[in-house]
Amino acid sequence: MKVLVLNGPNLGRLGRRQPEIYGSTTHDELAAQCVAWGREHGQEVEVRQTNHEGQMLDWLNAAADEATPVVLNAAAWTHYSYALYDACAQLEAPLVEVHISEPKDRPEEFRHTSLVTPYAATVIAGRGVDGYRDALAFLAG
Ligand code: DQA
Numbered sequence: 001m002k003v004l005v006l007n008g009p010n011l012g013r014l015g016r017r018q019p020e021i022y023g024s025t026t027h028d029e030l031a032a033q034c035v036a037w038g039r040e041h042g043q044e045v046e047v048r049q050t051n052h053e054g055q056m057l058d059w060l061n062a063a064a065d066e067a068t069p070v071v072l073n074a075a076a077w078t079h080y081s082y083a084l085y086d087a088c089a090q091l092e093a094p095l096v097e098v099h100i101s102e103p104k105d106r107p108e109e110f111r112h113t114s115l116v117t118p119y120a121a122t123v124i125a126g127r128g129v130d131g132y133r134d135a136l137a138f139l140a141g
Pocket of ligand 1 (some may be wrong): 009010011072074075078085098099111
């Protein structure tokens with residue numbers, strides 16, 4: 001089974017970005033871990049990151065066309081992008097929403113809303129980068 005792991009804005013700086021919140025694992029390390037975790041379940045995992053919303057929408061549209069399961073950390077877009085909401089609505093294969101931190105426990109009120117959750121089969125948040133492992137395990141069933 002093919003699985004796409006899609007990471008949104010500012011996650012390319014994982015490991016250097018606010019490590020007290022997001023930890024010390026870099027995006028490259030996370031990508032390698034996801035590929036290895038997926039292999040344990042026979043999944044062919046591809047990890048992508050973008051700071052460009054249109055790119056993310058194109059990837060989600062292609063995932064809808066191809067019925068590919070998606071693990072999505074849309075980062076800040078989660079909280080305000082209606083285009084992202086519409087893109088998630090089209091997905092037919094399962095969508096797992098992941099956040100490294102627990103947005104609901106953070107002080108900024110804007111983080112308490114998610115436009116991804118209505119279309120997510122499950123939400124995994126606050127488990128650090130291990131949340132991606134849990135997301136892949138969820139998809140493996
Ligand atoms: C995040 C949480 C979001 O609120 C934030 O905008 C991010 C990362 C997380 O993984 O914890 O960029 O999605």
